[in-house]
Amino acid sequence: MSFTSLQGKACRSSIKMSANNVETENEKNDQISEEVDVCVVDYTIKHPLQCAWTMWYFENDRSQNWEDNVREIASFQTIEDFWALYNHIKPASELKQGNDYSLFKTGIKPMWEDPANKRGGRWLLSLEKKQRNQELDRCWLDAILCLVGDAFENSVEVCGAVVNIRGKGDKIAVWTADANNGPAILEIGKKLKERLHLPGRMQLGYQIHHDLMAKNSSVTKNCYTL
Incomplete structure (x- = not known):
């Protein structure tokens, strides 16, 4: 070949x-x-929450009255819109002293006098100032995830949550609608404490809004303690 x-x-x-x-x-x-x-994955599909929520910001400007200092940031009703908002605002630990964030069901204002709040109370967690960089942001996020994620059996009783940045120590509170609904209050408090992963020495106390408005001292008695 x-x-x-x-x-x-x-x-x-x-x-x-x-x-x-x-x-x-x-x-x-x-x-x-x-x-x-x-x-x-179709990123145009969003996952709806059980209800719509509104984030508020309070700036402690002593030249204005309280209501003028409260500003609505944004409302959302899907998981994706919640994270879009949360990831584009300052962490609570970076707020100035005297300022607050609030997250409430849309239509409810973060004030005792609102018709949805006036008969209710709050589960309160007090944090020492030194915990601001360690625990504050984690606890605040865990608390509001309980709200938007409908984590409570009695979620209908939940109105909203507030984080207060203060000189003596910060506070996180979950507000409920009816201070007389003991079983619902206790279920919400127990679930909240579980989700916040609080060490044994830290407690939650439940206070009635009416008592806070009428108090004559800096100490308000807790109706329940967990």
């Missing part, structure tokens, strides 16, 4: 092998495409 014939045979074999390789690669690409198609 001549060199030309051998060369031609080798070329035909090479072409055949190349064709087979192309087919194999195409099969692999088709398989990868199928696998990718299965994993495609």
Whole structure:
């Protein structure tokens, strides 16, 4: 057999092998495409919450009255919009002393006098000033996730939550609608303490809004303690 014939045979074999390789690669690409198609996520789909929520900001400007200092930041009613908001505002630990964040069901203002709040009270967690950089942001996030995630059996009783940044120590509170609904209050408090992963020495106390408005001293008696 001549060199030309051998060369031609080798070329035909090479072409055949190349064709087979192309087919194999195409099969692999088709398989990868199928696998990718299965994993495609549609980011236009949002996951609705049980109700709409509104975030508020209070700035302690002594030249204005209390209501003028409270500003609505934004409202949301999906999980994705909650995270979009939370990730684009300052952490609570970076707020100035005397300022607050509040998260309430849309339509309820973060004030005792609101019709949805006036008969209720709050579960209160007090944090030492040194805990601001360690625990404050984690506890605040865990608390509001309980709200938006509908973590309580008695979520209908929950009005909102507030974080206060103060010189002597910060506070996180979850507000409820009816201070006379003992079973619901206790269920909410126990679930909140569980989700906040509080050490044994830290307690939650439940206070009635009416007592806070009428108090004559700096200490308000707790109706329940956990």
